[in-house]
Amino acid sequence: MSQEEIVAEIPPAPWSSPGSGLPPAGYRQTGPRARVWSLIAGLERPFSAEEVVRQARAQAWPVSRATVYRALSLFERLGLIERVHGLGRTHRYVRCAPRHHHHLICAGCGRVEDLPGCPLEELLPALVGDAFLVEGHRLEVFGRCARCWGESDVAHSYS
Numbered sequence: 001m002s003q004e005e006i007v008a009e010i011p012p013a014p015w016s017s018p019g020s021g022l023p024p025a026g027y028r029q030t031g032p033r034a035r036v037w038s039l040i041a042g043l044e045r046p047f048s049a050e051e052v053v054r055q056a057r058a059q060a061w062p063v064s065r066a067t068v069y070r071a072l073s074l075f076e077r078l079g080l081i082e083r084v085h086g087l088g089r090t091h092r093y094v095r096c097a098p099r100h101h102h103h104l105i106c107a108g109c110g111r112v113e114d115l116p117g118c119p120l121e122e123l124l125p126a127l128v129g130d131a132f133l134v135e136g137h138r139l140e141v142f143g144r145c146a147r148c149w150g151e152s153d154v155a156h157s158y159s
Contacts, residue, residue: 027074033071033074035063036068036071040093041095043095045111046092046094047094049069049090052068053065080095080098084112101115101118102114102120108147108148109148115141120139
């Protein structure tokens with residue numbers, strides 16, 4: 001799936017239509033949440049909570065660090081963003097479509113792409129048998145994107 005197709009699937013801010021609340025019902029539409037969403041809505045690369053805080057401060061928006069973390073936590077619960085690991089020492093987030101998917105993460109430039117399909121669906125029953133009730137899973141594959149792969153002296157292997 002191309003980046004354009006992924007971005008096209010990403011919903012607009014959950015409160016973009018007048019009178020709508022945050023799905024599911026019960027989440028309030030607030031100015032700080034809208035500000036945080038507007039800061040991350042245009043990002044095409046992984047971002048950290050601290051980067052969002054710095055962006056807000058650069059625009060002189062009155063959004064506290066705690067508000068940013070709470071908003072990101074809510075957006076993650078709603079499936080609007082996902083936390084990815086392995087990109088340095090801090091968690092990073094990516095905007096994504098609210099559907100089941102996995103990620104390919106470039107260790108060179110940090111680009112994150114959706115992995116097509118779910119290879120684990122067929123493997124999990126054989127891996128865990130009756131010994132474990134699977135309630136969810138996450139797969140993040142780390143490597144180099146085509147651009148970084150071409151710039152790298154690293155051997156191209158799956159080891």
